[in-house]
Amino acid sequence: VSAGQQHGAPLAIGIDLGGSQVRAALIDRAGKVLKRSAVATEAAAGPDIVIEQLCAVAGEVGEGIDRSQLAGIGVAAPGPLDSETGVVLGIPTIAGFVDFPLAERLTSRLATPVTLENDGIAAALGEWRFGAGQGHKHLVYVTVSTGIGGGIISDGRVLRGRKGMAGHIGHMTIVRDGALCACGNRGCWEAYGSGTALAQRAQARSKTAPGTVLADGRIVDARGVFDAERLGDRLARELVAEEASILGVGIVSLLHLYSPEVVILGGGLAHAFDALYPGIASHVAEAAMPAFRDAAIVRAALTGNSGLIGAASMVFDAVPATTRA
Numbered sequence: 001v002s003a004g005q006q007h008g009a010p011l012a013i014g015i016d017l018g019g020s021q022v023r024a025a026l027i028d029r030a031g032k033v034l035k036r037s038a039v040a041t042e043a044a045a046g047p048d049i050v051i052e053q054l055c056a057v058a059g060e061v062g063e064g065i066d067r068s069q070l071a072g073i074g075v076a077a078p079g080p081l082d083s084e085t086g087v088v089l090g091i092p093t094i095a096g097f098v099d100f101p102l103a104e105r106l107t108s109r110l111a112t113p114v115t116l117e118n119d120g121i122a123a124a125l126g127e128w129r130f131g132a133g134q135g136h137k138h139l140v141y142v143t144v145s146t147g148i149g150g151g152i153i154s155d156g157r158v159l160r161g162r163k164g165m166a167g168h169i170g171h172m173t174i175v176r177d178g179a180l181c182a183c184g185n186r187g188c189w190e191a192y193g194s195g196t197a198l199a200q201r202a203q204a205r206s207k208t209a210p211g212t213v214l215a216d217g218r219i220v221d222a223r224g225v226f227d228a229e230r231l232g233d234r235l236a237r238e239l240v241a242e243e244a245s246i247l248g249v250g251i252v253s254l255l256h257l258y259s260p261e262v263v264i265l266g267g268g269l270a271h272a273f274d275a276l277y278p279g280i281a282s283h284v285a286e287a288a289m290p291a292f293r294d295a296a297i298v299r300a301a302l303t304g305n306s307g308l309i310g311a312a313s314m315v316f317d318a319v320p321a322t323t324r325a
C-alpha cells in the first residue's frame with residue numbers, strides 16, 4: 001500500500017477494467033456500493049484512451065467527495081499482471097496493455113494512491129469479505145464468462161504467488177493436445193468451459209441437430225443456450241449438461257488442489273447457476289475423492305460487482321482496526 005493513503009478514511013473507489021466495460025464504484029467499509037459509473041471499453045484504442053476512460057468513471061463516482069474521506073483507489077484488471085509492481089503484463093482482449101505500468105500511470109493522473117490487482121483475485125476478495133465467502137478461511141472463486149478466471153483464499157489469506165500471478169485457474173490443462181486456448185496453449189479448462197466455448201459448441205452443433213431453436217441462423221451466445229434449455233430444447237439441454245460436466249472437471253481439480261470450504265461461481269454463467277449446479281454436483285460426487293465431496297458450491301453473492309467491490313476494499317487493508325480477516 002502506497003504512502004500517502006488516507007488511513008481510517010471511510011470510503012474507497014474501485015475500478016474494474018474489463019474487456020467490454022470500464023466500471024467504477026464508490027464503496028464504504030461495509031462493502032456497500034454508494035455510487036457507480038460504467039462505459040463501454042475502447043478496447044482497440046490503446047492505453048492512453050483507456051486511461052482517460054478509467055479516470056472519467058473514477059472522477060464521476062468520486063465527484064464531490066472530500067479527499068480526507070477517501071482511503072484510496074483499487075483497480076482490478078485482467079491478468080496476467082504483476083500486482084507487486086502494478087504493471088500489467090499483457091491483456092489479450094485490450095490493445096496495447098503489454099508491460100504497462102498501470103498503477104503508476106493512474107496514481108499520477110488521479111493524484112491518489114492506486115493499488116492494482118488481478119480481477120479474479122479481487123473478486124475472490126470481494127466475495128470473501130462481503131459476499132458468499134464470508135466467515136470462511138478457505139475458498140476458491142471461479143468466474144466463468146468469456147474466459148475462466150479466479151482467485152484463491154487459503155488459510156485465511158489471499159493466495160498471490162510470485163508477482164501476484166497465482167490463480168489463473170482457467171489455464172489448467174484438462175485435455176492433452178486439446179482445443180486451442182486464447183493463451184496460446186492447448187487443452188485449457190477455459191478453452192472448453194468458458195461461455196465463449198459453450199457458444200461455439202452451440203453454433204457448431206445446431207447445424208446438424210434436428211428441430212432445435214438454436215438453428216434459426218442467428219448467432220447463438222451462451223445466454224441463448226440457457227434460454228433454450230429452459231424451453232426444453234433438446235440440444236440446449238445436452239449442451240448445458242455438457243457444460244456443467246466440464247465445469248465439474250475443473251472444480252474437482254480445484255477441490256483437490258486447495259481443499260476449499262466453498263467454491264463460489266461468478267461471472268456471466270453464474271446467472272444460470274441453477275441449471276448448471278446439478279451437473280456440477282453430480283460430477284463432483286463421481287470424480288472427487290470422497291473426503292472432498294462435501295465442499296459447498298454456491299453462486300457469487302455480489303453478482304457482477306465482486307471484482308469492483310473487492311478492488312475497492314483492498315485500499316482499506318492498511319488499517320488494522322478494520323481489517324475483517
Ligand SMILES: [Zn+2]
Nearest residue numbers: 171181183188
Ligand atoms: Zn489457456
